[in-house]
Amino acid sequence: MEQLVNDLTQYIHANQEWAGIILGLMTMGESLLVIGIAIPATAIMLVVGGLIGSGAVDPLPVIGWGIVGAIIGDAISYYIGRWLGPQIIHRWPLNRQKRAVARARLFFYKYGMMSIFGGRFLGPLRAVIPTVAGIMKMRHWRFQVANIASAIVWVPVMLVPGYVTGRSVGSMSSNGGNISIVISSILSVAIAIWITLVIIRKRRTRPTDQ
Numbered sequence: 001m002e003q004l005v006n007d008l009t010q011y012i013h014a015n016q017e018w019a020g021i022i023l024g025l026m027t028m029g030e031s032l033l034v035i036g037i038a039i040p041a042t043a044i045m046l047v048v049g050g051l052i053g054s055g056a057v058d059p060l061p062v063i064g065w066g067i068v069g070a071i072i073g074d075a076i077s078y079y080i081g082r083w084l085g086p087q088i089i090h091r092w093p094l095n096r097q098k099r100a101v102a103r104a105r106l107f108f109y110k111y112g113m114m115s116i117f118g119g120r121f122l123g124p125l126r127a128v129i130p131t132v133a134g135i136m137k138m139r140h141w142r143f144q145v146a147n148i149a150s151a152i153v154w155v156p157v158m159l160v161p162g163y164v165t166g167r168s169v170g171s172m173s174s175n176g177g178n179i180s181i182v183i184s185s186i187l188s189v190a191i192a193i194w195i196t197l198v199i200i201r202k203r204r205t206r207p208t209d210q
Contacts, residue, residue: 005043020062024069031073036127049162070151074130081134104128116146120154
């Protein structure tokens, strides 16, 4: 994993025009059923965020590719669950991920549509919840609304720490830069946690929406 991250980092630095497409492939891969566990999208997003902060790449295409990749990845996972149905849970590789599947099913049962949005920010569940939604026959439009909305929020939030790092290295003293990096990292995590908590609290006041 570490070697893959290092290789991709070196390639992105040498071929910055490919940063957006690479990010899109990473966010798509991280959202795919089971495969997502082995995709180091978060590390690559830090690298790309740093390139944006340093002015090396244009942010809009990069963010756009990242969002599109995340949407496609979740959609593929959803349709896998919808097409194959409940029996997929008893087949490889999900039969080796019983705990993750059980947690994803419970999360979906409790929060329905909002679990798709909140699950985007929960690493262990990110690649499983869309498939569970498909297995449970969640309506297409409900899934896609949550899928698209969560991707639009998730990608920029994950790019923020790298972005501020790139800005700090280029324009601030080392002390000021370190403080700024720490603050921005904490802020990004806090935003993600806050969004998830708001979603959970809202769902607790309403019946499960599937």
